[in-house]
Amino acid sequence: MAAATNQRPIIIKRIKRGGGGGHHGGAWKVAYADFVTAMMAFFLLMWLINTTNPEQRRGIAEFFAPASVSRVSSGAGGLLEGTSFAEEGVRHGHSAPVAPSSEPQYTSNATDQNNADTSTAPGGEQSPNQDSLTRARTLRENAEFSRAEIAIRQAMADMPDVAELSRNVIVEQTPEGLRIQIIDQEGRSMFSPGDAQPNDRARRLLVAISGVIAQLPNRITISGHTDGAAPGGRYASNFELSAARANEARRILAAQGIPAERIYQVAGRADSEPLFNDDPTQPGNRRIAITLLREAPPLPAGHRL
Missing domain, CATH: 1.20.5 (Single alpha-helices involved in coiled-coils or other helix-helix interfaces)
Structure with a gap:
């Protein structure tokens, strides 16, 4: 009995754990x-x-957007292979919309194309965003025009009956765009004296060049130029003769598939813009100039004509 009395009782302690500690989880x-x-x-x-x-x-x-629902193609096929040189944003591989006029504009003076207005900041300078877009557009157009120049040279080299006329073609980039000039040379003219119809040499050159022009979206101006001599024949002035020659060149381009809406201007410059200023009678002053115009910059928001 004494042993049983001295034995300590067994105490069982039950601890109920709560829902705390959740902040230690992840x-x-x-x-x-x-x-x-x-x-x-x-x-x-x-x-x-x-x-x-x-x-x-x-x-x-x-x-x-997924490729299957994209509404705009990433570039054009053919000559340019859809390459874009935009510095910022995403640019489409097409040019500015063509002017709504369905008929080409004919002029008989040396008036230059008016430049479109550009977006400006309140201080009168181009905004940074517009300036970047302008630089990107210029880089892209310069690259496209360089490839077009190479393609024109290659097209003439690939045609044996045209290769010998390569010296009659001058291709250069200007502030207005890519200018392609078909010029006369001593003993190798493109037109008969006083006649608006191009001879076989000029026709072959225009056909070769039109194949490259057709692969570019740019608007086109065509201008005729004469030397300082009197025109003779049925044309009263060099303005009329040069305008008629420019229009004949337009007809040949149209026959090769150049859409009429791409022709922005057909002009007769006469002898007002000689290629050789020191000698107005130089054969090289008689020429046809085809210019692929640069893309016009977008008008600023809220601009009113």
Whole structure:
């Protein structure tokens, strides 16, 4: 009995654990990271909307759209292979819309094409965004024109009956665009004296050049030039003769598939813009000039004509 009385009682302690300690888990971190990512994407979207123009927003949308639903092709086939040199945003591989006039414009003077207005900042200078787009457009056009010049030389080299006439063709880039001139040389003329119809040499050259022109989207101007001698024949002045020759060149390009809406201007310059200023009677002053115009810069928002 004494042993039983001295034995200590056995106490069982039961502890109920609560739901605390959840903050030591990692599930909340995943949810918080998703929330922060969504907020970052939202504010990035707001920033893009406020700093881009409608054309750039359409380009960004096309970039992220699936290939099967993209509404704009990434480039053109043929000569240029869809290459773009844009510095910012996403640029389409086409030129500015052609003027709505369905008939080419004929002139008989030396008036130059008016330059389109560009977007300007309040201080009268180009805005940074417009300036960047202008530089990107210029780089792209210069690259396209360089490839076109090479293609024209190659097209003439590939045609034995035209290769010998390569010295009658001058191709150069100007502020207006890519200018292709078919000039007379001593003993190798492109037109008969006082006649608007191009001879066989000029026709072969125009056909060879039109194959390259057809692969570019740029608008086209065609101008006729004469030397300082009196025209003779049935034309009363060199303006009339040069305008008629330019129009004949237009007809040949049209017969080779150049759309009429791409012809921006057909002009007769007479002897007002000689290639050789020191000798107005030099044969090289008699020529046809075909210019692929540069893309006109977009008008600023709110611009009124």
